[in-house]
Amino acid sequence: MxxxxxxxxxxxxxxxxxxxxxxxxxxxxxxxxxxxxxxxxxxxxxxxxxxxxxxxxxxxxxxxxxxxxxxxxxxxxxxxxxxxxxxxxxxxxxxxxxxxxxxxxxxxxxxxxxxxxxxxxxxxxxxNEIKWVEYRGESCPKGKYCIDGYQRNEPLKFKVRKILGLLPDTLPGMICSSSHGRSVSFLPxxxxxxxxxxxxxxxxxxxxxxxxxxxxxxxxxxxxxxxxxxxxxxxxxxxxxxxxxxxxxxxYHEASGRPNQFKYGKMVVKNGWYVWRLKNKRPSFKTKIKWYSVSLLQITLRFMNVFNTSKRIEALSDAFGRIYAIIGLMINKPKLPNKRL
The missing domain is CATH 3.90.550.10 (Spore Coat Polysaccharide Biosynthesis Protein SpsA; Chain A)
Incomplete structure (x- = not known):
């Protein structure tokens, strides 16, 4: 170029x-x-x-x-x-x-x-975060995510979301109606x-x-x-x-300067709710159910990490932080700005 x-x-x-x-x-x-x-x-x-x-x-x-x-x-x-x-x-x-x-x-x-x-x-x-492989097949292999001639491993959370009918309704990098979409890491x-x-x-x-x-x-x-x-x-x-x-x-995700996992888990849910509602001021009841369903699924998967990863304390703290934030949203939701700009 x-x-x-x-x-x-x-x-x-x-x-x-x-x-x-x-x-x-x-x-x-x-x-x-x-x-x-x-x-x-x-x-x-x-x-x-x-x-x-x-x-x-x-x-x-x-x-x-x-x-x-x-x-x-x-x-x-x-x-x-x-x-x-x-x-x-x-x-x-x-x-x-x-x-x-x-x-x-x-x-x-x-x-x-x-x-x-x-x-x-x-x-x-x-x-350096995702391993991509070029792919020219007609159908995407099981357990993979394919786009524009490339494939990568499909994360467990998206595999489970597919089974539950909770996959995002937009392409990577685009914001879906219930948030929890695919980030730009899904672009090849x-x-x-x-x-x-x-x-x-x-x-x-x-x-x-x-x-x-x-x-x-x-x-x-x-x-x-x-x-x-x-x-x-x-x-x-x-x-x-x-x-x-x-x-x-x-x-390289330098460890120093980052919050502890409990605070991080709280931010995932609380800040995630904030940006979801910033983009979707009046979501439908179905969309609300989908957002909370995916959030609860992610909490469940974090609890599973207590048993299937070596960072058990971090996973447990993260999960409890998310639960704390979910309960907090039911009691007192963050105030949204009147205008986006």
Missing amino acids: QLIQLEKFTLIICTYMRPTALLKLLRSVKEQSLYPNEIIIVDGSTNTETKDVIESNSFNNLVYYRVKEEDRGLTKQRNFGINKLAADSSIVCFLDDDIVLTKNYFKELINTYKVKPEAIAVGGYIT PNGRIYEVEQFMGGVSSYKTEVFNKVGFSEYFEGYGLYEDLDFCIRLLPLGKLYVNTAAQLEH
């Missing part, structure tokens, strides 16, 4: 207590065939280790900010970074701090805005550009003009699970979103 000259673009990395992972990311940025015109590091760490790493290494166009308590947390740090953007920056890219880029990541990602001029946001593609590594309604915030980019109308919601405090889906939903009235599977990177 030939790169067409574009306006300037900025990379914002929001980090928390991950100096070693951040350094790996920055070194992969340094090797890029297309280098950011501006790199903004927004550090929410409670110590100086990340600052020390930045000062001990040299990276062009990098500006470092260490935020105080009132600006700590993923969505707050992203909004902080947006407020520091150079006035002539046309595209802003976000990366989680536990990412490693392939050499042409930015070249492919940024060029998408020329290939798809209607795009207001473009997501990258993670290559074929180099194509797919139109989507959601993608991961940690491998994302946006035209800077959208931030004149939309900001990251501070409802998603701290770790911010589903904050990316919330933002995508509020972007949809403004234009089209895409994922470019040629803009490739690896995600």
Whole structure:
């Protein structure tokens, strides 16, 4: 793909207590065939280790900010970074701090805005989490998920959902009526550009003009699970979103800086309900039943992990966190904004 000259673009990395992972990311940025015109590091760490790493290494166009308590947390740090953007920056890219880029990541990602001029946001593609195999058969093998000439293993939760008639009614990356759809991890590594309604915030980019109308919601405090889906939903009235599977990177899920499993389980349910209802203000009774049914199924599967995985305590804590959140939703549901934007 030939790169067409574009306006300037900025990379914002929001980090928390991950100096070693951040350094790996920055070194992969340094090797890029297309280098950011501006790199903004927004550090929410409670110590100086990340600052020390930045000062001990040299990276062009990098500006470092260490935020105080009132600006700590993923969505707050992203909004902080947006407020520091150079006035002539046309595209802003976000990366989680536990990412490693392939050499042409930015070249492919940024060029998408020329290939798809209607795009207001473009997501990258993670290559190291799912094993895909090319497939040319007429029917998809049992236990596999097939799309556009590729196949991958079908997760257990989707196998069970198929038996129960609870499969999502949309393609990967699109938001189904009862939520719990297939994420962009169900798109194959074929180099194509797919139109989507959601993608991961940690491998994302946006035209800077959208931030004149939309900001990251501070409802998603701290770790911010589903904050990316919330933002995508509020972007949809403004234009089209895409994922470019040629803009490739690896995600290593650094353990440090993550919440405990009980809190994580609570966020899966509570924040999941929030984004579902943000997209579907008045779901039908049948849709409500489907959402709760899938949520209860996922709780059941997490309890099963107590017996079929080595991380028994984590699975049990996660499951109890989800149950706690389900009960909480019955007592006091989160308040939704009156408008998406």
